[in-house]
Amino acid sequence: MISEYKTVLNTAVTEFEEKKSRFITNVKPVSYEEDAVEFINEIKSRHWNATHNVYAYSISGDSLIQRYSDDGEPSGTAGMPALEVIRRMGVQNVAVVVTRYFGGTLLGASGLIRAYSHGASLGLEAAEVVTRKLCVNVNIMLEYTLFGKLQNMLMTNNNIIKDTQYGQDVEITVLIENGREEALIKEVVENTNGRAVIECGEKEYITLDGEGKLIC
Structure with missing residues:
Protein backbone atom coordinates (compact mmCIF):
# COMPACT_ATOMS: atom_id res chain seq x y z
CA MET A 1 0.00 0.00 0.00
CA ILE A 2 1.22 3.50 -0.85
CA SER A 3 2.06 5.46 2.30
CA GLU A 4 0.82 8.79 0.95
CA TYR A 5 -0.67 10.20 -2.25
CA LYS A 6 -2.70 13.13 -3.53
CA THR A 7 -6.15 12.74 -5.05
CA VAL A 8 -9.40 14.70 -5.32
CA LEU A 9 -12.08 14.71 -2.66
CA ASN A 10 -15.18 15.29 -4.78
CA THR A 11 -16.67 15.06 -8.23
CA ALA A 12 -16.75 18.44 -9.96
CA VAL A 13 -18.00 20.16 -13.10
CA THR A 14 -16.52 23.40 -14.45
CA GLU A 15 -17.05 25.34 -17.65
CA PHE A 16 -15.45 28.15 -19.62
CA GLU A 17 -15.59 29.58 -23.13
CA GLU A 18 -12.70 30.20 -25.51
CA LYS A 19 -13.38 31.91 -28.86
CA LYS A 20 -16.99 30.70 -28.73
CA SER A 21 -15.96 27.09 -28.11
CA ARG A 22 -17.54 25.77 -24.91
CA PHE A 23 -15.32 23.63 -22.68
CA ILE A 24 -16.93 21.55 -19.90
CA THR A 25 -14.71 19.62 -17.48
CA ASN A 26 -15.94 16.68 -15.41
CA VAL A 27 -13.66 15.28 -12.69
CA LYS A 28 -14.16 12.23 -10.50
CA PRO A 29 -12.06 10.34 -7.93
CA VAL A 30 -11.61 6.71 -9.06
CA SER A 31 -9.95 3.69 -7.48
CA TYR A 32 -9.67 1.35 -10.46
CA GLU A 33 -9.28 1.66 -14.22
CA GLU A 34 -12.74 0.14 -14.66
CA ASP A 35 -14.16 3.06 -12.64
CA ALA A 36 -12.38 5.55 -14.91
CA VAL A 37 -13.65 3.88 -18.11
CA GLU A 38 -17.21 3.77 -16.76
CA PHE A 39 -17.05 7.47 -15.85
CA ILE A 40 -15.64 8.43 -19.27
CA ASN A 41 -18.39 6.47 -21.06
CA GLU A 42 -21.00 8.12 -18.86
CA ILE A 43 -19.77 11.61 -19.83
CA LYS A 44 -19.58 10.62 -23.50
CA SER A 45 -23.21 9.45 -23.33
CA ARG A 46 -24.26 12.66 -21.58
CA HIS A 47 -22.45 14.81 -24.17
CA TRP A 48 -23.05 12.56 -27.18
CA ASN A 49 -23.47 15.58 -29.48
CA ALA A 50 -20.22 17.30 -28.41
CA THR A 51 -17.42 17.83 -30.90
CA HIS A 52 -14.85 16.14 -28.64
CA ASN A 53 -14.79 14.32 -25.30
CA VAL A 54 -11.12 14.38 -24.34
CA TYR A 55 -10.00 12.41 -21.31
CA ALA A 56 -7.03 11.62 -19.09
CA TYR A 57 -6.69 9.53 -15.96
CA SER A 58 -4.05 8.40 -13.51
CA ILE A 59 -4.49 5.45 -11.15
CA SER A 60 -2.01 4.12 -8.60
CA GLY A 61 -1.80 0.55 -7.37
CA ASP A 62 0.66 -2.25 -7.96
CA SER A 63 1.74 -0.14 -10.93
CA LEU A 64 0.87 3.37 -12.11
CA ILE A 65 -1.70 3.48 -14.91
CA GLN A 66 -1.92 6.68 -16.96
CA ARG A 67 -3.97 6.97 -20.15
CA TYR A 68 -5.39 9.74 -22.30
CA SER A 69 -7.27 10.38 -25.55
CA ASP A 70 -7.35 13.36 -27.91
CA ASP A 71 -10.73 12.15 -29.25
CA GLY A 72 -10.23 13.61 -32.70
CA GLU A 73 -8.29 16.74 -31.76
CA PRO A 74 -4.82 17.06 -33.38
CA SER A 75 -2.39 14.62 -31.77
CA GLY A 76 -0.81 15.93 -28.56
CA THR A 77 -3.05 18.99 -28.22
CA ALA A 78 -5.74 17.72 -25.85
CA GLY A 79 -5.41 14.48 -23.86
CA MET A 80 -1.71 14.78 -23.16
CA PRO A 81 -1.97 18.40 -21.91
CA ALA A 82 -4.76 17.28 -19.55
CA LEU A 83 -2.62 14.39 -18.30
CA GLU A 84 0.33 16.74 -17.83
CA VAL A 85 -1.80 18.88 -15.51
CA ILE A 86 -2.63 15.77 -13.46
CA ARG A 100 -15.67 20.63 -26.25
CA TYR A 101 -18.55 22.10 -28.23
CA PHE A 102 -16.91 23.76 -31.23
CA GLY A 103 -17.79 27.43 -31.60
CA GLY A 104 -16.72 27.97 -35.20
CA THR A 105 -13.27 29.46 -34.65
CA LEU A 106 -10.12 27.33 -34.89
CA LEU A 107 -7.83 27.67 -31.89
CA GLY A 108 -4.64 26.30 -33.41
CA ALA A 109 -2.36 23.78 -31.70
CA SER A 110 -1.08 26.14 -29.00
CA GLY A 111 -4.59 27.42 -28.33
CA LEU A 112 -5.91 23.90 -27.91
CA ILE A 113 -3.10 22.97 -25.53
CA ARG A 114 -3.83 26.04 -23.41
CA ALA A 115 -7.59 25.41 -23.44
CA TYR A 116 -7.43 21.74 -22.45
CA SER A 117 -4.76 22.44 -19.83
CA HIS A 118 -6.91 25.22 -18.40
CA GLY A 119 -9.98 22.99 -18.40
CA ALA A 120 -8.17 20.21 -16.53
CA SER A 121 -6.74 22.69 -13.97
CA LEU A 122 -10.15 24.26 -13.31
CA GLY A 123 -11.76 20.86 -12.82
CA LEU A 124 -9.10 19.50 -10.46
CA GLU A 125 -9.11 22.65 -8.35
CA ALA A 126 -12.91 22.53 -8.09
CA ALA A 127 -12.76 18.86 -7.03
CA GLU A 128 -10.41 19.86 -4.16
CA VAL A 129 -6.99 18.25 -4.09
CA VAL A 130 -6.38 16.38 -0.84
CA THR A 131 -3.72 14.09 0.63
CA ARG A 132 -4.48 10.51 1.57
CA LYS A 133 -2.12 9.16 4.24
CA MET A 153 0.34 13.24 25.89
CA LEU A 154 -1.54 12.10 22.81
CA MET A 155 -3.12 15.51 22.21
CA THR A 156 0.14 17.39 22.88
CA ASN A 157 1.87 15.32 20.18
CA ASN A 158 -1.01 15.93 17.71
CA ASN A 159 -1.95 12.26 17.51
CA ILE A 160 -5.37 11.50 16.06
CA ILE A 161 -7.69 9.98 18.67
CA LYS A 162 -10.19 8.06 16.56
CA ASP A 163 -12.36 6.68 19.34
CA THR A 164 -12.61 6.38 23.14
CA GLN A 165 -14.67 3.67 24.81
CA TYR A 166 -15.50 3.82 28.53
CA GLY A 167 -16.08 0.46 30.20
CA GLN A 168 -14.42 -1.29 33.09
CA ASP A 169 -11.26 0.29 31.68
CA VAL A 170 -10.74 2.99 29.06
CA GLU A 171 -10.00 1.91 25.50
CA ILE A 172 -8.49 4.50 23.17
CA THR A 173 -8.00 3.99 19.43
CA VAL A 174 -5.28 6.18 17.95
CA LEU A 175 -4.50 6.63 14.25
CA ILE A 176 -0.76 6.91 13.73
CA GLU A 177 1.15 7.39 10.49
CA ASN A 178 2.29 4.06 9.04
CA GLY A 179 5.83 3.32 10.24
CA GLY A 194 4.01 -0.28 31.22
CA ARG A 195 0.48 -0.63 32.64
CA ALA A 196 -1.38 -0.26 29.32
CA VAL A 197 -2.38 -3.08 26.98
CA ILE A 198 -1.43 -2.05 23.43
CA GLU A 199 -2.39 -3.70 20.18
CA CYS A 200 -1.85 -2.65 16.56
CA GLY A 201 -4.95 -3.09 14.39
CA GLU A 202 -5.83 -2.56 10.76
CA LYS A 203 -4.41 0.06 8.43
CA GLU A 204 -6.57 2.73 6.81
CA TYR A 205 -6.20 5.95 4.87
CA ILE A 206 -7.02 9.32 6.39
CA THR A 207 -7.75 12.42 4.30
CA LEU A 208 -6.01 15.76 4.87
CA ASP A 209 -6.90 19.07 3.24
CA GLY A 210 -4.43 21.43 1.58
CA GLU A 211 -3.37 22.79 4.98
CA GLY A 212 -2.81 19.32 6.44
CA LYS A 213 -6.00 19.35 8.54
CA LEU A 214 -7.93 16.12 9.00
CA ILE A 215 -11.07 15.83 6.89
CA CYS A 216 -12.00 12.20 7.52
Whole structure:
Protein backbone atom coordinates (compact mmCIF):
# COMPACT_ATOMS: atom_id res chain seq x y z
CA MET A 1 0.00 0.00 0.00
CA ILE A 2 1.22 3.50 -0.85
CA SER A 3 2.06 5.46 2.30
CA GLU A 4 0.82 8.79 0.95
CA TYR A 5 -0.67 10.20 -2.25
CA LYS A 6 -2.70 13.13 -3.53
CA THR A 7 -6.15 12.74 -5.05
CA VAL A 8 -9.40 14.70 -5.32
CA LEU A 9 -12.08 14.71 -2.66
CA ASN A 10 -15.18 15.29 -4.78
CA THR A 11 -16.67 15.06 -8.23
CA ALA A 12 -16.75 18.44 -9.96
CA VAL A 13 -18.00 20.16 -13.10
CA THR A 14 -16.52 23.40 -14.45
CA GLU A 15 -17.05 25.34 -17.65
CA PHE A 16 -15.45 28.15 -19.62
CA GLU A 17 -15.59 29.58 -23.13
CA GLU A 18 -12.70 30.20 -25.51
CA LYS A 19 -13.38 31.91 -28.86
CA LYS A 20 -16.99 30.70 -28.73
CA SER A 21 -15.96 27.09 -28.11
CA ARG A 22 -17.54 25.77 -24.91
CA PHE A 23 -15.32 23.63 -22.68
CA ILE A 24 -16.93 21.55 -19.90
CA THR A 25 -14.71 19.62 -17.48
CA ASN A 26 -15.94 16.68 -15.41
CA VAL A 27 -13.66 15.28 -12.69
CA LYS A 28 -14.16 12.23 -10.50
CA PRO A 29 -12.06 10.34 -7.93
CA VAL A 30 -11.61 6.71 -9.06
CA SER A 31 -9.95 3.69 -7.48
CA TYR A 32 -9.67 1.35 -10.46
CA GLU A 33 -9.28 1.66 -14.22
CA GLU A 34 -12.74 0.14 -14.66
CA ASP A 35 -14.16 3.06 -12.64
CA ALA A 36 -12.38 5.55 -14.91
CA VAL A 37 -13.65 3.88 -18.11
CA GLU A 38 -17.21 3.77 -16.76
CA PHE A 39 -17.05 7.47 -15.85
CA ILE A 40 -15.64 8.43 -19.27
CA ASN A 41 -18.39 6.47 -21.06
CA GLU A 42 -21.00 8.12 -18.86
CA ILE A 43 -19.77 11.61 -19.83
CA LYS A 44 -19.58 10.62 -23.50
CA SER A 45 -23.21 9.45 -23.33
CA ARG A 46 -24.26 12.66 -21.58
CA HIS A 47 -22.45 14.81 -24.17
CA TRP A 48 -23.05 12.56 -27.18
CA ASN A 49 -23.47 15.58 -29.48
CA ALA A 50 -20.22 17.30 -28.41
CA THR A 51 -17.42 17.83 -30.90
CA HIS A 52 -14.85 16.14 -28.64
CA ASN A 53 -14.79 14.32 -25.30
CA VAL A 54 -11.12 14.38 -24.34
CA TYR A 55 -10.00 12.41 -21.31
CA ALA A 56 -7.03 11.62 -19.09
CA TYR A 57 -6.69 9.53 -15.96
CA SER A 58 -4.05 8.40 -13.51
CA ILE A 59 -4.49 5.45 -11.15
CA SER A 60 -2.01 4.12 -8.60
CA GLY A 61 -1.80 0.55 -7.37
CA ASP A 62 0.66 -2.25 -7.96
CA SER A 63 1.74 -0.14 -10.93
CA LEU A 64 0.87 3.37 -12.11
CA ILE A 65 -1.70 3.48 -14.91
CA GLN A 66 -1.92 6.68 -16.96
CA ARG A 67 -3.97 6.97 -20.15
CA TYR A 68 -5.39 9.74 -22.30
CA SER A 69 -7.27 10.38 -25.55
CA ASP A 70 -7.35 13.36 -27.91
CA ASP A 71 -10.73 12.15 -29.25
CA GLY A 72 -10.23 13.61 -32.70
CA GLU A 73 -8.29 16.74 -31.76
CA PRO A 74 -4.82 17.06 -33.38
CA SER A 75 -2.39 14.62 -31.77
CA GLY A 76 -0.81 15.93 -28.56
CA THR A 77 -3.05 18.99 -28.22
CA ALA A 78 -5.74 17.72 -25.85
CA GLY A 79 -5.41 14.48 -23.86
CA MET A 80 -1.71 14.78 -23.16
CA PRO A 81 -1.97 18.40 -21.91
CA ALA A 82 -4.76 17.28 -19.55
CA LEU A 83 -2.62 14.39 -18.30
CA GLU A 84 0.33 16.74 -17.83
CA VAL A 85 -1.80 18.88 -15.51
CA ILE A 86 -2.63 15.77 -13.46
CA ARG A 87 1.09 14.93 -13.29
CA ARG A 88 2.13 18.46 -12.43
CA MET A 89 -0.38 18.63 -9.58
CA GLY A 90 0.79 15.21 -8.39
CA VAL A 91 -2.75 13.81 -8.32
CA GLN A 92 -3.58 10.11 -8.57
CA ASN A 93 -6.76 8.02 -8.64
CA VAL A 94 -8.56 10.61 -10.72
CA ALA A 95 -10.30 10.79 -14.09
CA VAL A 96 -10.77 14.02 -16.07
CA VAL A 97 -12.99 14.50 -19.12
CA VAL A 98 -12.89 17.82 -20.99
CA THR A 99 -15.81 18.15 -23.39
CA ARG A 100 -15.67 20.63 -26.25
CA TYR A 101 -18.55 22.10 -28.23
CA PHE A 102 -16.91 23.76 -31.23
CA GLY A 103 -17.79 27.43 -31.60
CA GLY A 104 -16.72 27.97 -35.20
CA THR A 105 -13.27 29.46 -34.65
CA LEU A 106 -10.12 27.33 -34.89
CA LEU A 107 -7.83 27.67 -31.89
CA GLY A 108 -4.64 26.30 -33.41
CA ALA A 109 -2.36 23.78 -31.70
CA SER A 110 -1.08 26.14 -29.00
CA GLY A 111 -4.59 27.42 -28.33
CA LEU A 112 -5.91 23.90 -27.91
CA ILE A 113 -3.10 22.97 -25.53
CA ARG A 114 -3.83 26.04 -23.41
CA ALA A 115 -7.59 25.41 -23.44
CA TYR A 116 -7.43 21.74 -22.45
CA SER A 117 -4.76 22.44 -19.83
CA HIS A 118 -6.91 25.22 -18.40
CA GLY A 119 -9.98 22.99 -18.40
CA ALA A 120 -8.17 20.21 -16.53
CA SER A 121 -6.74 22.69 -13.97
CA LEU A 122 -10.15 24.26 -13.31
CA GLY A 123 -11.76 20.86 -12.82
CA LEU A 124 -9.10 19.50 -10.46
CA GLU A 125 -9.11 22.65 -8.35
CA ALA A 126 -12.91 22.53 -8.09
CA ALA A 127 -12.76 18.86 -7.03
CA GLU A 128 -10.41 19.86 -4.16
CA VAL A 129 -6.99 18.25 -4.09
CA VAL A 130 -6.38 16.38 -0.84
CA THR A 131 -3.72 14.09 0.63
CA ARG A 132 -4.48 10.51 1.57
CA LYS A 133 -2.12 9.16 4.24
CA LEU A 134 -1.84 5.54 5.37
CA CYS A 135 -2.26 5.11 9.13
CA VAL A 136 -2.32 2.26 11.63
CA ASN A 137 -5.05 1.80 14.24
CA VAL A 138 -3.37 1.44 17.64
CA ASN A 139 -5.71 0.26 20.40
CA ILE A 140 -4.73 1.18 23.98
CA MET A 141 -6.53 -0.20 27.04
CA LEU A 142 -5.72 1.29 30.45
CA GLU A 143 -7.06 2.14 33.89
CA TYR A 144 -9.01 5.35 34.47
CA THR A 145 -6.27 6.67 36.76
CA LEU A 146 -3.85 6.72 33.81
CA PHE A 147 -6.29 8.11 31.25
CA GLY A 148 -5.82 11.86 31.84
CA LYS A 149 -2.04 11.76 31.59
CA LEU A 150 -2.08 9.62 28.44
CA GLN A 151 -4.78 11.67 26.77
CA ASN A 152 -2.77 14.83 27.41
CA MET A 153 0.34 13.24 25.89
CA LEU A 154 -1.54 12.10 22.81
CA MET A 155 -3.12 15.51 22.21
CA THR A 156 0.14 17.39 22.88
CA ASN A 157 1.87 15.32 20.18
CA ASN A 158 -1.01 15.93 17.71
CA ASN A 159 -1.95 12.26 17.51
CA ILE A 160 -5.37 11.50 16.06
CA ILE A 161 -7.69 9.98 18.67
CA LYS A 162 -10.19 8.06 16.56
CA ASP A 163 -12.36 6.68 19.34
CA THR A 164 -12.61 6.38 23.14
CA GLN A 165 -14.67 3.67 24.81
CA TYR A 166 -15.50 3.82 28.53
CA GLY A 167 -16.08 0.46 30.20
CA GLN A 168 -14.42 -1.29 33.09
CA ASP A 169 -11.26 0.29 31.68
CA VAL A 170 -10.74 2.99 29.06
CA GLU A 171 -10.00 1.91 25.50
CA ILE A 172 -8.49 4.50 23.17
CA THR A 173 -8.00 3.99 19.43
CA VAL A 174 -5.28 6.18 17.95
CA LEU A 175 -4.50 6.63 14.25
CA ILE A 176 -0.76 6.91 13.73
CA GLU A 177 1.15 7.39 10.49
CA ASN A 178 2.29 4.06 9.04
CA GLY A 179 5.83 3.32 10.24
CA ARG A 180 5.53 5.41 13.41
CA GLU A 181 3.50 2.95 15.47
CA GLU A 182 6.53 1.56 17.32
CA ALA A 183 7.52 5.06 18.46
CA LEU A 184 3.97 5.64 19.70
CA ILE A 185 3.94 2.34 21.59
CA LYS A 186 7.21 3.31 23.28
CA GLU A 187 5.73 6.67 24.36
CA VAL A 188 2.59 5.00 25.73
CA VAL A 189 4.63 2.46 27.69
CA GLU A 190 6.75 5.26 29.21
CA ASN A 191 3.72 7.38 30.12
CA THR A 192 1.82 4.51 31.73
CA ASN A 193 4.78 2.74 33.35
CA GLY A 194 4.01 -0.28 31.22
CA ARG A 195 0.48 -0.63 32.64
CA ALA A 196 -1.38 -0.26 29.32
CA VAL A 197 -2.38 -3.08 26.98
CA ILE A 198 -1.43 -2.05 23.43
CA GLU A 199 -2.39 -3.70 20.18
CA CYS A 200 -1.85 -2.65 16.56
CA GLY A 201 -4.95 -3.09 14.39
CA GLU A 202 -5.83 -2.56 10.76
CA LYS A 203 -4.41 0.06 8.43
CA GLU A 204 -6.57 2.73 6.81
CA TYR A 205 -6.20 5.95 4.87
CA ILE A 206 -7.02 9.32 6.39
CA THR A 207 -7.75 12.42 4.30
CA LEU A 208 -6.01 15.76 4.87
CA ASP A 209 -6.90 19.07 3.24
CA GLY A 210 -4.43 21.43 1.58
CA GLU A 211 -3.37 22.79 4.98
CA GLY A 212 -2.81 19.32 6.44
CA LYS A 213 -6.00 19.35 8.54
CA LEU A 214 -7.93 16.12 9.00
CA ILE A 215 -11.07 15.83 6.89
CA CYS A 216 -12.00 12.20 7.52
